[in-house]
Amino acid sequence: MENQEQVATLGYVDTLEEQAVLEELLETSKPDYPDTYPNTLHYLLKTPFRYPPLHWGSRFGRIHEPSLFYGGKSLEVTLAESAFYRFVFLRSMEGTAPAAKLNTEHTLFTVGYKTDKGIQLQQPPFSAFTAALRHRTEYSLTQALGTNMREAGVEAFEYLSARSARDELCAALFTPIAFTDQAPQSRENWFCELTQEQVTFKAMGSQQVFSFCLEEFSVNRLFPMPAPSAPRNPV
Template sequence: MDPQLLRTSATSGHIWRIVEYQEEAATRNITRSAAEQDRLEQLLDAHKPAYPPSSLHLHWILRAPFRYPPLRHGSRFGRHTEMGILYGARERETAMVESAVYLWLFQQGLSDLGPLDVISDGRSALHFAVSHSRSADLTAAALDTWHSRISDPADYHFSQQLGSVHREAGSGLLWFHSARWPAGVNCAVIDPLAIGANTVPVQSQWNLRIDMTACWWGRPGGESFEVHYSDVADASGRIPHPALAA
């Protein structure tokens, strides 16, 4: 493997991560009281994987991604046998595009959209600091010939191999081009210690509306962002993904 791909240095910055709306627990809809909800949450938590020891210093909402290994096809830099990775984006808009893509992939997998042809929902945008002494900037101009393989929208093989090598070498952060939004930069947090113990993410609440043409994000005050399906689809009109190519 090209030694330049494994070069690391100390970097720091702030990243965005989009998660489901956090103000109301889903289990509250099926319980009759706060006590019942607390008990149900305890029972559910007892049957989930244990948190990796290196993540126990984190705020609960930032700790969760490290708890679960990737699904059967893995993630961009993680094999399905490895500890989970927290992914975020340097730009809020990039994080929103990535989130919209997975909603479109969900719709794309349905033979009949029915009432899901339009999804209106809420999301929380998290903004927090990351820093690590061993970070790899995979967006560097010197790695231009590798960018398309690192951020291939339909294939994880090369990037997972690269991720495993970095994990074994003790790398904590990987900065890389978004596969869905070329102008955007994503971040893979491999080492939970790249997030400080006192880090409490700043949360902002957003509404989204998505159909098979566009995804609109907005919040009180008039701030909004919109991405079109055609911006992320390939020439066939579909959104490629490694799980669909297998």
């Protein structure tokens, strides 16, 4: 993540000094961190809580609510969720995509979480509603559930991914209080290649490749853009 940002800003300036000024200007334009968050918390952990929700909200967050920290509990589900949102990113562009493929760098990191105020939505009684909780196009039930959990003081919860083909688990935090660490336990640089039909990930220094086709995420041959009111894109 940070490597990608530095490369992006360097492309607009001629010197490292100008880059430092540009990054400082960009930083001042971003929302402030909540005062209740510890200064020692690493920015990769607190940044998800910094920004307002997307215009469609998120799976467990409404548009008027603070954002959540979402993560996968395995490498495979993390990449599957990331692949879906790479397609969302590409299909959200206005006009024609700038290139036949987009190559980007990303940081995959791990962090622990623990709380006495948590819920496992993959367990009873919630497991009786698995189909609704994993619905690929309808967020109204999960967003209402997210509001109820937030108001009840839930700090973190686990749930089954809606994007993984298998029963893979994700986790979400309403607050950084549930983190067991002030910084990521590990970090790894990954390359991503994005085309209209496929997302491919490869860790730096590794020969193993993870690929996801657009059709894996389709619903009735349409790509399910997360905005409930937005038209869906034909696959």
